[in-house]
Amino acid sequence: MEMNYVIDTFFALFTMTLIIFMVPGFAMLEAGLVRTKNVTSVLTVNVMIYAVASMAFLLIGYKYAFGSWDHQDSINKYAFFLFQMAFVGKVVNIMSGGVSERSRIIPLVLFTVIVGAFLYPTIVNLTWGANFLAGTAFDISAMHDLAGSTVIHSTGGWALLAAILIMGPRRGRYKKNGAIQVIPASNIPLVVLGAFLLWIGWFGFNGGSVGAISSKENADAVALTIMNTNTAGLAGAIIGWLITYFRYKKFDVTMILNGALGGLVAITAGPDLYDIYTPILIGAIGGTLVVFFVPFFDKLRMDDPVGALSVHLVNGIWGTLAVGIFADVSFLAQLKGVVMTGVIVFPLSFVIIYSINKVFSLRAEDEEQLEGIDATECGIESYPEFKRSI
Numbered sequence: 001m002e003m004n005y006v007i008d009t010f011f012a013l014f015t016m017t018l019i020i021f022m023v024p025g026f027a028m029l030e031a032g033l034v035r036t037k038n039v040t041s042v043l044t045v046n047v048m049i050y051a052v053a054s055m056a057f058l059l060i061g062y063k064y065a066f067g068s069w070d071h072q073d074s075i076n077k078y079a080f081f082l083f084q085m086a087f088v089g090k091v092v093n094i095m096s097g098g099v100s101e102r103s104r105i106i107p108l109v110l111f112t113v114i115v116g117a118f119l120y121p122t123i124v125n126l127t128w129g130a131n132f133l134a135g136t137a138f139d140i141s142a143m144h145d146l147a148g149s150t151v152i153h154s155t156g157g158w159a160l161l162a163a164i165l166i167m168g169p170r171r172g173r174y175k176k177n178g179a180i181q182v183i184p185a186s187n188i189p190l191v192v193l194g195a196f197l198l199w200i201g202w203f204g205f206n207g208g209s210v211g212a213i214s215s216k217e218n219a220d221a222v223a224l225t226i227m228n229t230n231t232a233g234l235a236g237a238i239i240g241w242l243i244t245y246f247r248y249k250k251f252d253v254t255m256i257l258n259g260a261l262g263g264l265v266a267i268t269a270g271p272d273l274y275d276i277y278t279p280i281l282i283g284a285i286g287g288t289l290v291v292f293f294v295p296f297f298d299k300l301r302m303d304d305p306v307g308a309l310s311v312h313l314v315n316g317i318w319g320t321l322a323v324g325i326f327a328d329v330s331f332l333a334q335l336k337g338v339v340m341t342g343v344i345v346f347p348l349s350f351v352i353i354y355s356i357n358k359v360f361s362l363r364a365e366d367e368e369q370l371e372g373i374d375a376t377e378c379g380i381e382s383y384p385e386f387k388r389s390i
Helices: 002-020 022-033 036-066 077-098 105-127 149-167 188-210 216-248 253-267 278-299 308-326 331-360 366-371 373-378
Strands: none
Touching: 002 022, 002 077, 002 188, 022 036, 022 077, 022 188, 036 077, 036 105, 036 373, 077 105, 077 149, 077 188, 077 308, 105 149, 105 331, 105 373, 149 253, 149 308, 149 331, 188 216, 188 253, 216 253, 216 278, 253 278, 253 308, 278 308, 308 331, 366 373
């Protein structure tokens, strides 16, 4: 028993470390997708999200989510906290990436505090935690969401949707005649590095969510979970590659990588429940959704520089519902969880972001966007020797 405790504690700490690799993953992905004049601000935001969201979760959010520090004894309580803490910043990363190049840092950090202390822990409480709605008609704890297709990815996606509606697009993104101004990524190597850091982190994200590895049964479950996670990413990348080539006769590596990330988000709800072939279909559908929803959101004039709505919100919903389709889990329970999360997170995020925006002006002025958020907010440019694009 003591050896199981030690092994499972080590497993939690190891997988937590893998998840933390997603911090530079998000940072590099976003830094590569924005223009050079906004890279430092994106990196600053990513550093502050990890620090601030984690601290807010430590001081307030964790106990709110789980009821106490002593709610389980199968592993060390501090290891369990660290594993859960590793998740919290990802919710804000999803939102911050989608409003890149036009958001001020201080208001975004204020929103991060609220997410880490209250908004994200509310959804954790209802699903993985203490569940203050247990026994009521609004109880969604029956939803199977192993590592957070809904709890993390959809939550971040709903917050991003609210932010985009309030802030509007980047300066010059959409012309008066309805045309879309293409704003190319500044550093494709960073995009590739970031995406693969996220992919590697997903093995801890999903594998660690099994919760233990010290028995044969648990070890088998972890191995299956990680294999299915990887398979869905592969399928998403392949389908993203095929569809973009047949549609545009070009190989768009950013869409290929977002297809992979879409597949990874989609599989996150139930990689422990599938055989080794079902993730191919789930990941392929996830990659397909990304390819079609990125231009769809653009047509709605919803400016999302990194494709986060398509990757995280759309595939968070798809992945959660897929569990009810392909596994022995109630589809209605999955649907109820998706709907309830949206009903809670979107209005709360809208009110919070709207209020912050009224007081601190979350959106940078057009002149500031023209000069670059690096110069106006940070005073340090990542590529000072380069001529900045407008």
